[in-house]
Amino acid sequence: MKALLHNKNYYSLILSIIFLLSCAPEQNIEQDNVDIQPISSVEKLIEHSKEFEKTIISHETPGGKIHIAIGFGIANSIMVEGDNGNIIIDASDSVYEAAQIYTNFKKLNPNPVKAIIYTHNHGDHTFGAAYYLSVQEEKPKIIAHETTDFYMQRILGIINPIISTRSTRMFGTALPEEDVINVGIGKSLNVSKSPFGYLKPDTTFSDELKLQISGINIELYHAPGETNDQLFVWLPDHKSLMPGDNIYKTFPNLYTIRGTTHRDVMGWVNSLDKMLSLNPEYIFPSHTKPIIGNDISSTLTLYRDAIQFVHDQTVRLMNEGYYPDQIIEMIELPNSIQESPFLSEFYGTVRWSVKSIFNGYLGWFNGNPAELDPLPRKKEAQMLAELVGGEEKLLFALKNAVNSNEMQWALELSDKLLALEYKLEEVKSLRYQALTYIGIRSSNPNKRNYFLTSALELNSGFDTFPIAERTEEGVREISIDTIFSILSVRLDPDKVFNKNLIVCFNFSSGLSKTILLRNQVAAISNNYSGMCDISITTSELNLKLALSGLLNPVLAIASGDIELLPSIFIKVFRISPALSIIP
Ligand SMILES: [Zn+2]
Incomplete structure (x- = not known):
């Protein structure tokens, strides 16, 4: 099913891989790079499939x-x-x-x-x-x-x-x-x-x-x-x-x-x-x-030591004032840990771990004043384009980066050109090559899959990812509190500008819930006792079904499964059978 859905994308990916591996003149440099590091890293990943x-x-x-x-x-x-x-x-x-x-x-x-x-x-x-x-x-x-x-x-x-x-x-x-x-x-x-x-x-x-x-x-x-x-x-x-x-x-x-x-x-x-x-x-x-048997104690010991090493060294360097991007370049696992077959980076990596540990203790601000309120993405791109002599020069630099296999740099340059919305089709095509190049060479499957999928998403035919099938049994396991918290974050603030509205839900279970729309926020209350602008009577399950697209709200009202689900409510929370609240 997946292959069918994405046949078009698939063939363009394959074409792109063939293109990247072909022996066109500008690919000669790449041929030199292909042989040793990238291929052997993927071979190890293929070997890992035996697990x-x-x-x-x-x-x-x-x-x-x-x-x-x-x-x-x-x-x-x-x-x-x-x-x-x-x-x-x-x-x-x-x-x-x-x-x-x-x-x-x-x-x-x-x-x-x-x-x-x-x-x-x-x-x-x-x-x-x-x-x-x-x-x-x-x-x-x-x-x-x-x-x-x-x-x-x-x-x-x-x-x-x-x-x-x-x-x-x-x-x-x-x-x-x-x-x-x-x-x-x-x-x-x-x-x-x-x-x-x-x-x-x-x-x-x-x-x-x-x-x-x-x-x-x-x-x-x-x-x-x-x-x-x-x-x-x-x-x-x-x-x-x-x-x-x-x-x-x-x-x-x-x-x-x-x-x-x-x-x-x-x-x-x-x-x-x-x-x-x-x-x-x-x-x-x-x-x-x-x-x-005997492998257990040494394996558990090495595994816990690897985690502690990354933790302790991150914190040590963090306390010395280094930023996460500097710390990732400074930390290297000891040989005894690095050589363990249990600790190859086929799932997590040291680099991502360092950033997470830093963030866990200090939050997103790395401490560098230049990065507290950086230039907006577009403004920064404009300044860079100005610096290099215009957008066309930036595009030229992107092409050069791709031709010389500086693919991470190519991705970063393509970010700037996307922000500038400059020659989008050409930029996307170059970005596609960069993502695919890095993806197929990555020995970490998370990175590989993320990059290859991100490349697919650049295709003009790409719409959205297929969604897993919803069923009544599945929807039952979602709690009613979860449903209301989803409603809050689906509120379209433009639709409730200067609007106060009180929507009361009376469920057949005896539970009642109220959404108080004020200040463009949907506040949820479990014990509201005032006047309601709108009252909705239904069962918890029917509301869940309506919001998950398994019960058409309009039909549900007609059949009496839901009494009154007013259009304002549907609009405000962007509900429709096609675009359901519960994915
Ligand atoms: Zn798991």
């Missing part, structure tokens, strides 16, 4: 059998056999992948699934859960940290549009399959293959939780790291540890380029120390292969 070859690995541990499904979705799914039921740790990235995995697991042990444990909120660990409702009568317990649903609602809610776009770039989900080597921690992301099947956790905890399910003794520990809600599973009888995403066979993603809140890197180190203290004999990570 995700589709397989089920089974281990007979002291406490019983544990099976791990690798290479189905982006994340692994793990099944632990109990007496008369089994538990699943991480439900994979889609209902489609969960079905593929469970078909295999069931052959190994057909007992029902008694519980699903989410190691954290990310979709590649949670979106397959709903599959298990369809294959057995009893609903499995859904166990997670107490904040997992909060983080999930945020991803489903106000930042969903931008997180979806940036994730599509980073995971390369809009690229033709053959262009994605891997995504660093898995083969590819398949969330678009089927509707998302996240189920809200029904059993949660704060610091630790010990429980027994089907005779399996389970200890869960809150372990902030790759996410704040991360947990690890310790099965003392099995001497087995499931670390979630706090360790996998690549440099850790201390920052993710799809966008994230600050990740607590020293919390991550502490979580790894806690894992070390348990002396596990088996580690079943949620990405890449299990780590067994």
Whole structure:
């Protein structure tokens, strides 16, 4: 489907790659550069794909059998056999992948699934859960940290549009399959293959939780790291540890380029120390292969030291007054860490981590007065064009940069020319070449996919990325509070200039919510008791369905499913069945 949707883009990408690798005279310099560094770096990435070859690995541990499904979705799914039921740790990235995995697991042990444990909120660990409702009568317990649903609602809610776009770039989900080597921690992301099947956790905890399910003794520990809600599973009888995403066979993603809140890197180190203290004999990570026996202690130690090294050196140099762009040039991992196969930069990188750590402690201002209120993008471009003798000279410099393979410089110059809106088609075509050149040579799949997808977006035929299918089941799991927070950030301030309006919602559940439009802000109240300009009576589900485009608001009013959803409301929040609120 993806390849079909983007056939045109795909062929132009291929053409561009052929063009870049062709032996036209101006490409000779590039031919010299191609041979050594770039190709070998991509070869290593191709080699790294072996980590995700589709397989089920089974281990007979002291406490019983544990099976791990690798290479189905982006994340692994793990099944632990109990007496008369089994538990699943991480439900994979889609209902489609969960079905593929469970078909295999069931052959190994057909007992029902008694519980699903989410190691954290990310979709590649949670979106397959709903599959298990369809294959057995009893609903499995859904166990997670107490904040997992909060983080999930945020991803489903106000930042969903931008997180979806940036994730599509980073995971390369809009690229033709053959262009994605891997995504660093898995083969590819398949969330678009089927509707998302996240189920809200029904059993949660704060610091630790010990429980027994089907005779399996389970200890869960809150372990902030790759996410704040991360947990690890310790099965003392099995001497087995499931670390979630706090360790996998690549440099850790201390920052993710799809966008994230600050990740607590020293919390991550502490979580790894806690894992070390348990002396596990088996580690079943949620990405890449299990780590067994003697390798465990040295691997965990090296991994936590790598994180602490980057943290400590960033803070040391930060305190000396260096800016992030200077620090990234000054930090180099010690050889002992750099040479570890566990720490190749196939997912996170040291450079992105440094900036994130700086930002985590000091925020976005790097401390340089020149960068507190820099010139607006366009003004800066105008000044630069003036300096070099005009826009045409700037374009000439861009062409030169492309011809001499100074592609990062080419990207930066193309930024200026785009800001000036100068000869846009020509500039875009040069920018396309720069993005593709860097992308196909990048050994970091996040960067590679981001650049190649950004190149696709420059094509004139490009519209928007395909959106994963919405379903009633999926929409049900979005909380009503999330819906109202989405409405607030969808307010078009121009439509409510000098307007005060009070819109009251009375839900059949007994809940009422009010949106008070004032000062071009939509303030949400749970206990408003004054007069309403507009009252809307409906069920929570019908409102969610209408706002997600699954129920046409006009038809819903006609059929009585929603009483009165006035046109002003639809306009103000830019609602239409085609352009729905919930992506
Ligand atoms: Zn993951």
